[in-house]
Amino acid sequence: MTKAPLLDPFAVFGVEHRLDLEEHALERRYLQLSRELHPDRNRAIGAADCAAVLLRAAEVNDAWRVLRDPWERARALSHILAPGILEQHKSLDPDFLLDAIDLAEQVTLCEPNAVANLQGRIKQQADAIFATLQKAFAAGDHALAAQQIHQSKYLRKALADLETRS
Amino acid sequence: MAYSDKVLDHYQNPRNVGTLDKNALDVGTGVVGAPECGDVMKLQIKVGDDGRILDAKFKTYGCGSAIASSSLATEWLKGASVDDAAQIKNTQIVEELALPPVKIHCSVLAEDAIKAAIEDWRKKQAARIAASAASHS
Structure with missing residues (x-):
């Protein structure tokens, strides 16, 4: 189960609270922060400072894990901009859930030579959900964003299951 | 976690896996999901004229506890009256399957699925009564 982030990963990186962040810039920022917090650079300081640096390095790693994945970034953004909204919108449309059962069945029964084709179709669906998610955040419609984040979980699970089969 | x-018995030999015709008037369908884990559960009941559940089927994609919870639920539903079925609580499932605290949400999902299936069936009955009343007036 995904835990609520304990700290604001955007703040840890010193970037704006937004979904669309340039991934190369994020990676550069991660490398820069990692260098600054590297033990080799912080040898001269005392034990208490050393612990603080270690803690900060752990925060940077946690934040990077969230920010580098657009879906996890979206989940964190939802927690920050609209606390509790993910919980409120947990009940999904039955038609979507029936499709999710169909999809899970297709994944289970998928022949090895059909995996690539199915992956392609699921990725397309995920892209469509992500596009809706971007629009929802841009419009400040956090309920719609929460639904897209929840729906994406089923597609990402299907992709992960296919990954183990190919 | 063991x-x-x-749970293992239901997981390895799930009871009543399958599908009933969701468009049939005597069938109620409940489909619920737990988006944190990407689980989805479909539970269906077929109800006789006397209000007894004649058949129950489920299809669940999720962890062993989610599968066992829905499998157990269909066993309890078969032969029960709709009113008794509506009283089934997730805590009874927790107790029967000895679910650990981290898996309680699986039993909640099963209770939600039972309630949704009953609700769907009741809506169909209300619509049928309304339709027959309209055709007789």
Whole structure:
């Protein structure tokens, strides 16, 4: 189960609270922060400072894990901009859930030579959900964003299951 | 985490897996999901004229506890009256399967699925009564 982030990963990186962040810039920022917090650079300081640096390095790693994945970034953004909204919108449309059962069945029964084709179709669906998610955040419609984040979980699970089969 | 023997039994030999015609008037369908884990559960009941549940089927994609919870639920539903079925609580499922605290949400999902299936069936009955009243007036 995904835990609520304990700290604001955007703040840890010193970037704006937004979904669309340039991934190369994020990676550069991660490398820069990692260098600054590297033990080799912080040898001269005392034990208490050393612990603080270690803690900060752990925060940077946690934040990077969230920010580098657009879906996890979206989940964190939802927690920050609209606390509790993910919980409120947990009940999904039955038609979507029936499709999710169909999809899970297709994944289970998928022949090895059909995996690539199915992956392609699921990725397309995920892209469509992500596009809706971007629009929802841009419009400040956090309920719609929460639904897209929840729906994406089923597609990402299907992709992960296919990954183990190919 | 170790699963209880009962969970393993339902997981390895799930009862009543399958699908009923969701458009049939005597069938109620409940489909619920737990988006945190990407689980989805479909539970269906077929109800006789006397209000007894004649058949129950489920299809669940999720962890062993989610599968066992819905499998157990269909066993309890078969032969029960709709009113008794509506009283089934997730805590009874927790107790029967000895679910650990981290898996309680699986039993909640099963209770939600039972309630949704009953609700769907009741809506169909209300619509049928309304339609027959309209055709007789």
